Amino acid sequence: MLELLITMLERLGIIVTIALILTRFRFFRDMVYGERLKRQQQYKAILFFGFFGIIGTYTGLAFNTDTLQFNRWASELASDEAIANSRVIGVVLAGLLGGYKVGIGAGIIAGFHRFTLGGFTALACGLASIVAGILAGFFHKKNEHVKLSSAFFIGATAEAVQMLIIIGISRPLEKAVALVEMIGIPMIIANGLGSALFLLIIKNVINEEEKAGAFHAQKTLRIADQTLAYLRKGINHESALAVCKILHKELQAKAVAITNHTEILAHVGLGDDHHRSGSPIQTQITRDVIQHGELVVANDRTIHCREERCPLGAAIIAPLKLRCETIGTLKFYFSSEKEINNLVMELISGLSVLLSNQLEIAEADKAYQLAKEAEIKALQAQISPHFLFNSLNTIVSLVRIEPAKARKLLVSLSHFLRQNLTATTVSVTTLEQELRHVKAYLSIEETRFIDRLEVIYDIDEDALLEKIPPLTLQPIVENAVKHGIKNKEQDCLITITIQKRDAMTMVKVEDNGQGMSKERAEQIGKETLQSETGSGLALYNVNRRLSMMFGEEASLNINSTPGVGTNIHFSIPQTEEVDDGQNNQNINS
Secondary structure: OOOHHHHOOOOOHHHHHHHHHHHOOHHHHHHOOOOOOOOOHHHHHHHHHHHHHHHHHOEEEEEEEOOOOOEOOOOOOOEEEEOOOOOHHHHHHHHHHOOHHHHHHHHHHHHHHHHHEEEEEEEHHHHHHHHHHHHHHHOEEEEEOOOOOHHHHHHHHHHHHHHHHHHHHHHOOHHHHHHHHHHHHHHHHHHHHHHHHHHHHHHHHHHHHHHHHHHHHHHHHHHHHHHHHOOOOOOOOOHHHHHHHHHHHHHHHOOOOOOOOEEEEOOOOOOOOOOOOOOOOOOHHHHHHHHHHHEEEEHHHHHHHOOOOOOEEEEEEEEEEEEEEEEEEEEEEOHHHHHHHHHHHHHHHHHHHHHHHHHHHHHHHHHHHHHHHHHHHHHHOOOOOOHHHHHHHHHHHHOOOHHHHHHHHHHHHHHHHHHHHHHOOHHHHHHHHHHHHHHHHHHHHHHOOOOEHHHHEEEEHHHOOEEEEEOOHHHHHHOOOOOOOOOOOOOOEEEEEEEOHHHHEEEEEEEEOOOOOOHHHHHHHOEOOOOOOOOOOOHHHHHHHHHHOOOHHOOOEEEEEEEEEEEEEEEEOOOOOOOOOOOOOOOOO
């Protein structure tokens, strides 16, 4: 009995081989991880496990109940012979992993085969195979992993049930009992262990592959995180060198290089004495990748390096693409072709796609920034006519009656328009320049108000070097003049405040004019309005540009009370302090 147990355990090596083969099949991975099999996958599983059961039968030991001797291999049986085998393992695993349909199907195939071999236990063993499939299918749990202890218990139980069926059906009874006494315990133990061992091997292989996949996925994400900041600038010598250093460190290839259409942008690692940055592409195979846009593996014969003693004997060359057009290559070098396997090729192929996507993102980001700048220029251009028309009307009215004042206003207007023109050619300006712009504007407006307008400046000079979008402050002041105090007969007051508060710089324009309702104040700056007094386009544009540059927290805040006045303010984050030695002209009035 002990000898039989040892022999059967030895033959479990065949199970190990089959288990390793099974890990290559997708349907089996789905079975292990509890996914519902499609009908076609079920057929494949039935055939495979049925064949597995047949192998378990052929690798069994033929037992003669008269001589009590075992034969090593059995192809057919005499009437007084039976087989001690591992057939039940395949059937049990079919039911455990695939459900009762797969278990019964595999049991029918393995059982029918066993029946055709003959022997006085042929019918009992054939029937027992089907029962084993039903039993294992009963314990199948969808979306749950099968435990090793469950595999052992069910494998052993199925074999024990087979022993009972042999005693119940096989005749003569004396031979059946003698057979069970001889092979029962070894087969129960061996098939229970075989079922658990089979499952253990499968899970270990798959888990190791998943760990390797997770490791490479983690490495890829780490590379993506490190390279993104450089590739945002596009592909050039500087960004390519930084990316090559990261890839060389992370993947430990002999060398890493990046090229564009015509030259080597960067090369890090062995061979950098002749694979130099800025030199033309040296190999025809690299040009072929650029032309065809497909990954290739080059060996010592196809690289054709100009340096005879080049230590780089193999390479994987992958295309870098932008909008489906190959713009360069990513090259990983190795000492020999033996170092290149499928996993390395898949990883490098994935990296080329990743870097290509990052270049796409950089290109899209650049296009977004250009569009954003174009929109800002358009918004700035929309602001100028408001003041121009008002100023020209004022000057026209003074040309005949006060020509000297008209000339003075023309000079102020010229200065103002020059500031406006400058503002449309830059994306940012300082609060100091904005305040000068406002003073040029107010010098013209004061002509209309004669002695009715007073302007108070509460200015923190340290805040005047903060950057803001051009033409931000003047439209707010113009709004106070045009809509706030224009109908006020006397004591018109506008207060302009620029102060540093904590980490923010606050800019505020107040007037003591007619004010507006709370509902209208909430609308201004957030949308354009149609009314008799204006559309609110100027403040809407100002608000848009502040939000685009600093975020929503820099949006305009408008507080107004009818008959009392209006307060418009916004806050921008402070930048680093500038050298105190810089000249800062005092423009306080």
